[in-house]
Amino acid sequence: MENDTVLLTEVLGLAGMLILENGGDTHRAEETAERICAAAGRPGSDVLALPTGIMITIAPYCNKKTGNRPCAGDCMACSRSTGDGEPVTLIRRVKKRTINLEKLELANRAARAFTDGKASLPETLTRLREIDTQSTGNKYIDAIYSGLSCGLFSLLFGGGWFELICAFLCGFTAQLVSSVFQHSSIYQFARNFIGGVVIASLAVLLTTFFGMGNINIIIIGSLMNLLPGLAMTNAIRDTMTGDLVSGVARFADVLLIALSLAGGVGVVLSVFIGLGGVVR
Amino acid sequence: MRLYTGQLVFEFIVCTAATVFFSLLMRAPRKTIPLTALVGGASWVVFELLLANNQPEISAYFFGTMVVAVSAEVMARIFKMPAPIFIFPSLIPVVPGTRLYKTALALVEERYVEFRDEATRTLFAFCAIAVALALTNVAARSLSAYLSTRARRKLQKRQGKS
Numbered sequence: 001m002e003n004d005t006v007l008l009t010e011v012l013g014l015a016g017m018l019i020l021e022n023g024g025d026t027h028r029a030e031e032t033a034e035r036i037c038a039a040a041g042r043p044g045s046d047v048l049a050l051p052t053g054i055m056i057t058i059a060p061y062c063n064k065k066t067g068n069r070p071c072a073g074d075c076m077a078c079s080r081s082t083g084d085g086e087p088v089t090l091i092r093r094v095k096k097r098t099i100n101l102e103k104l105e106l107a108n109r110a111a112r113a114f115t116d117g118k119a120s121l122p123e124t125l126t127r128l129r130e131i132d133t134q135s136t137g138n139k140y141i142d143a144i145y146s147g148l149s150c151g152l153f154s155l156l157f158g159g160g161w162f163e164l165i166c167a168f169l170c171g172f173t174a175q176l177v178s179s180v181f182q183h184s185s186i187y188q189f190a191r192n193f194i195g196g197v198v199i200a201s202l203a204v205l206l207t208t209f210f211g212m213g214n215i216n217i218i219i220i221g222s223l224m225n226l227l228p229g230l231a232m233t234n235a236i237r238d239t240m241t242g243d244l245v246s247g248v249a250r251f252a253d254v255l256l257i258a259l260s261l262a263g264g265v266g267v268v269l270s271v272f273i274g275l276g277g278v279v280r
Numbered sequence: 281m282r283l284y285t286g287q288l289v290f291e292f293i294v295c296t297a298a299t300v301f302f303s304l305l306m307r308a309p310r311k312t313i314p315l316t317a318l319v320g321g322a323s324w325v326v327f328e329l330l331l332a333n334n335q336p337e338i339s340a341y342f343f344g345t346m347v348v349a350v351s352a353e354v355m356a357r358i359f360k361m362p363a364p365i366f367i368f369p370s371l372i373p374v375v376p377g378t379r380l381y382k383t384a385l386a387l388v389e390e391r392y393v394e395f396r397d398e399a400t401r402t403l404f405a406f407c408a409i410a411v412a413l414a415l416t417n418v419a420a421r422s423l424s425a426y427l428s429t430r431a432r433r434k435l436q437k438r439q440g441k442s
């Protein structure tokens with residue numbers, strides 16, 4: 001148990017990264033990491049989770065059972081205070097944030113299996129690695145789901161069958177276009193700005209060509225997939241649970257996304273109006 | 281604003297269907313999808329009903345989110361999965377993403393008065409949602425802790441007697 005620090009760093013890094021990457025909040029990532037450390041006999045460890053990375057200092061092995069209370073680091077069992085043994089710090093960067101509930105649930109379950117004592121550390125590491133390298137599904141099927149949900153939402157906002165079809169096409173195309181950028185580093189920005197441009201252009205084309213349909217409803221319906229509503233909710237939740245840095249960072253992210261979307265749509269609409277088009 | 285029952289039923293069905301596709305997009309676990317979709321539809325109906333009865337917007341967001349949050353906590357206990365898995369898909373109809381977009385659009389198109397109005401409304405809406413989520417989370421955690429200590433004490437008493 002004392003000698004598996006390297007293994008533990010890998011497990012912690014993966015677990016934290018998986019949770020932060022796939023929609024978990026920082027509180028959940030910190031709690032999971034602390035529980036894993038406690039289960040591995042190092043309850044004095046410290047975790048700092050941000051939306052952009054996770055930093056963990058693993059205390060030396062002491063195997064004290066502190067139950068639900070965090071270890072205060074003041075008992076002599078932990079060689080921290082005597083200077084024997086060395087704490088180990090690991091940092092794991094989180095470069096992209098999406099919402100993938102399947103991976104989130106699997107990572108949570110794998111971490112639970114370890115903290116409940118049902119899986120060993122090497123098993124947990126293999127499991128987490130499997131989860132990390134899982135394939136993320138077919139982009140065409142995703143585009144269909146996206147189109148359908150956008151179309152149905154346009155109905156909810158007062159659209160008719162024409163808005164349904166247009167929003168479906170716009171949502172479908174936007175999702176396909178954003179999947180092209182999936183592995184590039186400007187994924188977030190490209191997805192939102194270019195998505196806005198694509199949606200607005202297609203909506204403008206379809207309404208002018210067929211001469212019917214409310215363009216605002218179509219655009220708003222098709223944007224449902226890209227809108228940062230959940231991100232904003234997470235921003236406020238993180239601030240409420242006391243993680244101010246994370247809250248402010250997520251809030252800035254939300255602002256950037258909203259402005260990119262509006263910017264993309266606004267550019268297309270103003271070009272269209274400038275060319276003499278009529279927005280119905 | 282009068283709401284007709286037929287319209288409500290139609291919106292419920294449409295909202296449920298839309299939530300299903302969003303859940304699939306988010307890769308929610310298959311067995312949770314039907315329930316979360318129904319909760320999503322229900323929250324939209326509650327939201328619309330409150331607005332139709334001239335209740336303040338903020339209470340519409342609050343109670344709509346309450347529906348989602350309470351059902352999510354219950355389902356989290358039943359399915360043994362973390363609560364966000366149930367909250368994220370069902371919350372999408374209630375979350376005012378479109379309002380956020382309109383705020384940004386007003387800013388980009390230099391309509392500053394509308395920007396100020398929409399921004400304030402958006403902020404209040406999100407605060408109502410966050411407060412509803414936080415309250416339910418805290419309540420659920422305290423309730424679970426209380427129930428588990430009570431169960432443990434009962435078990436100890438029974439073991440002590442036998």
